[in-house]
Amino acid sequence: MPSSHRTAAQRRPPGHRLLVVTVLGFASGLPLALTGRAMQARLSMEGLDVATIGFLSLVGLPYTFKFLWAPLMDRFELPWLGRRRGWLVITQLALAGVLMLMAATSPADATRAFALLAVLVAFVSASQDVVIDAYRTDLLPAAERGLGSSLNVLGYRLAMIVSGGPALIWTDPNQGGGWTSPEVYRFMAGVMVAAAVVSALLLPRSANAAAPKTAARHDLIGFFALVVAVAIGFGLTDRVFNPLARALLPSAPKWADLLALLAGIAVTLPLAAFAARKARFETLLSGLSNYFAQPGAAAFLAFIVLYKLGDAFAGSLMTPFLLKSMAYAPAEVGVVNKVIGLWLTIGGALLGGALMLKLGLWRSLFLFGLLQMASNLGFWWLAVNGKGVMPGLTIPAFDWGFVKLAAATPVDGGLLMVIAFENLSGGMGTAAFVAFLMSLCNQRFTATQFALLSAFASVGRVWVGPLAGVLAESIGWPVFFLVSTLAALPALWMLWWLRGPVRALESDPAAAKSAPGADD
Structure with missing residues (x-):
């Protein structure tokens, strides 16, 4: 991108921009687990069945429809803090308030009310993501998007470690610190208040393109x-x-x-x-029209839905599978899946960002997609062979103040191997995928277009939950994980078909305007 066309934010030192991206990734990832896997753990420990937990994954529906209200965040600028920071502060304070309400509601005694509050958390969290995605896309020039997406995943996964791993360990009745699930949710509400203070006082104002001129x-x-x-x-x-x-x-x-x-x-x-x-919802219609004007736009959307589908299918009921079917202890799952596993995801994301500098966008997407597909077979192996097949290790007791293990915790070797491979490959795939989404956006409609693309990307994570729950109960876990592996094949075939247009995006988003058609 020529320097004359770079925004003031993009002319800042690269280290400053990348630090901001990491901080925003943390703010984005914190509430997701509280309506995802951490919520599934709470539901599992309170005795809800797998199919019901699968249907409750639909509380994440706002993530798949956020492009419908994203135009309001492109169109309207709040006073004092600017178009992006103002919306950030509002959504983060709203998240804190709804998490406090969720803490006071029992999922077993008031399932419907708990589900509605979880939907509200997802709505506000998806709105925060709209702003963060737009801010990040405005901030990073094309050359920094691979590394920037890796650092975004780093912050995102660090937040999920906080809201996932320690949360399971805190609430383990034998190993943890005696916390209840409501106390965990109240603590996360306090963290979101702190995030709002950081957004208001420390983030630079983004000098992005002018807001769309609509009524x-x-x-x-x-x-x-x-x-x-x-x-x-x-x-x-x-x-x-x-x-x-x-x-x-x-x-x-x-x-x-x-x-x-x-x-x-x-x-x-x-x-x-x-x-x-x-x-005449003009900002929405204009933003969508601008996106669909590029060659291969519809094919790109189909690929976006498919790329993470197999991964999402296997992961949609991961926590109930480990806690209920495999009978792992909450602290063991918390340590392996939520702490060790997420650190491996961060490592995978950073490795993926580094490899992208050598491989380019298309080859990275294809290679990392193959690894994601192969990782699903690990869960099939675990479901068939059970635990105790491979030698494990023992995590010694510790007390770090914010999290502790009351006694040494054995960790199953098979669980550790499967989670390690799944998180490494998933982190690499996510880094390439986020860079791909950013490359498709026009800055005038960043919030609307990135919200549309990321909403399609979350279709698998949200929508497969009900089907996954019913299938797992009907056909059993081993066959279920084989189905999830096969679900990854269509994305790889489509990526091969779209190799020309995807390669055209590697140099600059503007290249999409002149890219060959999807049938290249």
């Missing part, structure tokens, strides 16, 4: 039209499709719930698109 009235009306459309879709699913599906499949209630969910999606998405057009 504010149309954007607000368009957003509320979308909310109404989604509410109608939810009502139809709850009051019409669910009773009808249960009447059609009276002996298979979980499959009936899944059928009703799919019918609701099939109605809600076209209804939301119709509402956006009729209400």
Whole structure:
């Protein structure tokens, strides 16, 4: 990118930009586990069944629809702090408040209320991600996006270590520090308040491209039209499709719930698109039109959905599999899967970013995708052979103040091997994938377009949960993990088909304008 076209933020020293990206990654990753695997652990320990836990993964739905309200964050600038920092502070304080409410609600006694609060956490967290993704994309020039995405994953995974690993160890009745799950959630709320203070006082103002010049009235009306459309879709699913599906499949209630969910999606998405057009939601429509104007745009979206699908399928019920089926202790899972495993993910992300400098974008995506697919076979092996097959190790008792083990904890060797491979390959794949998403964005619509792309990327992580839960109960864990391995093949085939357009993105986002078509 010529220096005359670089923003003021991009002219800052590289080390400063990369530090900011790491800090923002931490803020983004902290709330995710609290509605993901950490929440699954809480639900598992409170006795909920696997299929129900699978359906509760739908609390992450806002991550797949965040592009619908992202235009408001492109269009409106809050006073004093600027377009990006202002929204950051608002969303981080809102997260702190909702986490406090979630701490006070029991998932076993008030499952519906707990689920609704988890949806609200996911909504605000997805909104924070919209701003962070836009800020990061505005901040980094093309040459720094591989390393920048690696450091973003570093911060992201560090936060997940805090909200995942220690949280499981804290709440282990035999090994931990005697914390309850509500106390963990209140502690995380305090961390989000601290993040808001950092965003307000320490992050530099981003001198990004001018906000889209659209009618504010149309954007607000368009957003509320979308909310109404989604509410109608939810009502139809709850009051019409669910009773009808249960009447059609009276002996298979979980499959009936899944059928009703799919019918609701099939109605809600076209209804939301119709509402956006009729209400003239201009920032959303302009941002999407700008993205779809580039050659191969639709094919890129399909690839984005598929690339992490196999990985998401295997990981969607990882915590219930380890805690309930394999009968590992919470502290053992916390140490291996949430602490050691996430550090390995960070190592994989940093290694992936370094390799990208040599391999380029397309070869990195392909190689790391192969490794992600192979890692799913490790869980198949674990499900078939059980624990105790390989020699393990013992983690000595420790007390670091913020987390402790009351006694030495044995760690299964098979679990350690499988988690190590899965996290290393997943970190490498994520680093390449985030760099790929950034390369597709136009700065005038960064929030809208990155939200669209990352929403499609999260489809697997969120939407496969209900199907995964029903399948795992129906066909068993070994076959389930073989299915998850096969689910990774379509992305690799499609990446080979798209090698020309992807290679055209390696030098600069503007190259997408002149890239060959998706059929190259």
